[in-house]
Amino acid sequence: MATTYRTCPRTGLQFDTEAEKLMRWNAVAGVLALLVGGIMALGVILTRWPAIKLLPPDWFYLVLTAHGVDMLLVWIIFFEMAVLYFASSTLLRCRLATPKIAWLGFWLMAIGAVIGNYAVLAGESSVMFTSYVPMQASPWFYLGLILFAVGALIGCFVFLGTLVVAKKERTYEGSIPLVTFGALTACIIAVFTILTGAGILVPTLFWSMGLIKEIDPQLYRMVWWGLGHSSQQINVSAHVSIWYLIAAVVFGAKPLSEKVSRFAFFLYILFLQLASAHHLLSDPGMSAEWKVLNTSYFMYFAVLASMIHGFTVPGAIEAAQRKKGYTNGLFEWLRKAPWGNPIFSGMFLSLVNFGFLGGISGVVLGTEQLNMLMHNTFYVPGHFHATVVSGTTLAFMAVTYLLVPTLFKREMISPGLCKIQPYLFGLSMAVLTLVMMGAGTLGVSRRHWDMAFSGAPFQYEWPGAAHLMMSLTGIFGVLAIIGGALWIWLVVGSLLWGKKLDEGKLSDKPVPHAPLDSVAASASHTGSAEHVAVPGTVVLAMLLLVSFVLYYFVNWKYLSEVWALS
Amino acid sequence: MSAILPPADRLWWKQSIDKTEWMWIFLAFTWAMIMFFMMIYWHINGKQNLSNEVYKTTPEAFAAKAEKFIAANTVRTETEQNIPVVKVPEGGDGYLVASLWKWSPILELEKGKTYKIHLSSMDYQHGFSLQPVNINIQVLPGYEHVVKMTPTQSGTYAIVCNEYCGIGHHTMLGRIYVK
Ligand code: HEM
Ligand SMILES: [Cu+2]
Ligand SMILES: [Cu+2]
Secondary structure (H helix, E strand, O other): OOOOEEEOOOOOOEEEHHHHHHHHHHHHHHHHHHHHHHHHHHHHHHHHOOOOOOOOHHHHHHHHHHHHHHHHHHHHHHHHHHHHHHHHHHOOOOOOOOHHHHHHHHHHHHHHHHHHHHHHHOOOOOOOOOOOOOOOOOHHHHHHHHHHHHHHHHHHHHHHHHHHHHHHOOOOOOOOOHHHHHHHHHHHHHHHHHHHHHHHHHHHHHHHOOOOOOOOHHHHHHHHHHHHHHHHHHHHHHHHHHHHHHHHHHHOOOOOOHHHHHHHHHHHHHOOOOHHHHHOOOOOOOOHHHHHHHHHHHHHHHHHHHHHHHHHHHHHHHHHHHHOOOOOOOOHHHHOOOOOOHHHHHHHHHHHHHHHHHHHHHHHHOOOOHHHHOOOEOHHHHHHHHHHHHHHHHHHHHHHHHHHHHHOOEOOOOHHHHHHHHHHHHHHHHHHHHHHHHHHHOOOEOOOOOOOOOOOOOOOOOOHHHHHHHHHHHHHHHHHHHHHHHHHHHHHHHHHHOOEOOOOEEEOOOOOOOOOOOHHHHHHHHOOOOOOOOHHHHHHHHHHHHHHHHHHHHHHHHHHOOOEEO | OOOOOOOOOOOHHHOOOOHHHHHHHHHHHHHHHHHHHHHHHHHHHOOEOOOOEEEEOOHHHHHHHHHHHHHHHEEEEEOOOOEEEEEOOOOOEEEEEEEOOEEEOEEEEOOOOOEEEEEEEOOOOEEEEEEOOOEEEEEOEOEEEEEEEEOOOOEEEEEEEOOOOOOOHHHOEEEEEEO
């Protein structure tokens, strides 16, 4: 199969022309979904802002369903496909296996996304992206999701095939790079996830067509979350890989220890199976033993893995900076980091938000008894906007500042705005998730149109602080949306009007090594096995641990104060 | 040897791990173990554990039991819809039915007494969210969940539905009195 290879003159990265086109299309499709999902977010936020309450209830639930589907599935997974192709064919400097089949996957995903959106916008499928039975959507809704998932599954196999190609054609020596290893982790989890998803969505499709009489709601929840939770594990693997990638590109950082980092990725694969349990902690149909086992054994090892990455990523950056001579005190390495470079600032905010806000809240939420304090409250979307938005989405935004010049061969427009965008989005998202969790701690429900319960036979007055939190949710939600819109504007603007950059040399054969002084190669020569002390990272990690422990026990104290239950 | 290149040292798995990294792994692992044992500890010594007493049922069977309970224990009715207020016998069983879009009946409890509250749904999934206490339990059709509750303070409590259940979801507000 004839393809050509382009070596990017700015980074030394090599792109198979076919793979490159796929990466671009997948990334653009993702951005489009983010745009639609972002418009929906505006509808959601302006309705939940008590002083505004923009939409009537039917529109609110419609828009919220679309927001969940377009953001969590369509945006994230399209972008992940681009990441998979990049981590395989570009980093291994090889051709993409079966590009035609990869296009088939892309179009299935695109068609699935369109059908799913059509079903939701037509108004018959306002069931939320979780579509808990026995509430029923139109068959098109499930069909759209299934097609999308099959397309993604195909993408996963193309990725695996590309690894085989690289191995057979010996385009690299030794083991695959850490970032590719992380992508492989994401891919393996994705295969598991999508098969589980098929296990529940296919019967549900048949049920919506009247071919199956009934689906047990507890069984549905258990299998559905095998899809819903594991897919979050894909996102974590993907954005952690991107953290390592950015640390390598910006700082030439090497992992503190390949062994530890790879082992931590491996833990994600081993312990994801029933991590879905923490979505069922306040459900009737599961025993306490099952809940404890599956939240601890299966989940805490995944948590351990994230805590390891949370240490080794900043540790790798610190080590690289110290080698460059930023050795004063605990934090010179961090102070002198390129805070004006959106690739780095976005990545670092993603790391901090994910660890301090998303990670800690997730573990508390996933503790068997504590879950009763927050289940289905606004705390839950607060938590996952800290993980999948200010963690994953922000990491994807950050890496895009790198991809626009190398992959799309355009210079970013408005460097001043590029500089502030990660701060605007990352910081307002951080506050947003905090106030959402605050409202949830006070009991405010998620997926709920009216804090005033108009039309109910009784009244219930939420505490004043809950109203305040919801107003702040409105304000910081709008700010976050502006930050997201700014990113879309910068990216689309750069693709359309950014200065065209030299595309570099094309050749018929893959070039085995990157040019010596390029980003893609330089890092390999700085590294040696000797260890560099990383005291600053130790301090940051201890800060995380202390906050974690305190917040964890504060919640047990809250729990001890509610009605006795047994 | 960077994260985007194959490890320079082909035998990377033989490299020693730095002391600091070991220390962090050890701390994180210990913390995970503490969290694990905390859940078990709470099962033994904690006063708030979600009941495991669950029976498979059907909406019809559950509704019939609830009807009987309401007929036997109603003390008065409230609101324009004449929602029955039902005094749950001390230490006895109370039924709370979730349906589109109401919680029925209104329950009357006494502070410090323990009750067995049976929860189930007639149709979609619903969410039992007791406010302002903030206890949240999923309610599913086909499952009868028997939760033992001991109110600790008197007052009027709201039951918000916090699982999305359709267009009237926000009107699904119930009530519990504690004397
Ligand atoms: C750009 C700014 C964003 C804002 C202001 C925002 C706001 C919100 C709010 C307030 C909710 C909760 C609504 C409710 O439960 O009543 C929500 C739900 C949700 N959001 Fe976002 N969001 C944003 C971006 C994102 C992104 C980027 C993603 C995914 C990557 C995402 C994924 C979700 C999901 C999955 C839900 C749950 C929907 C459901 O309950 O079914 N959001 N969002
Ligand atoms: Cu309900
Ligand atoms: Cu509801």
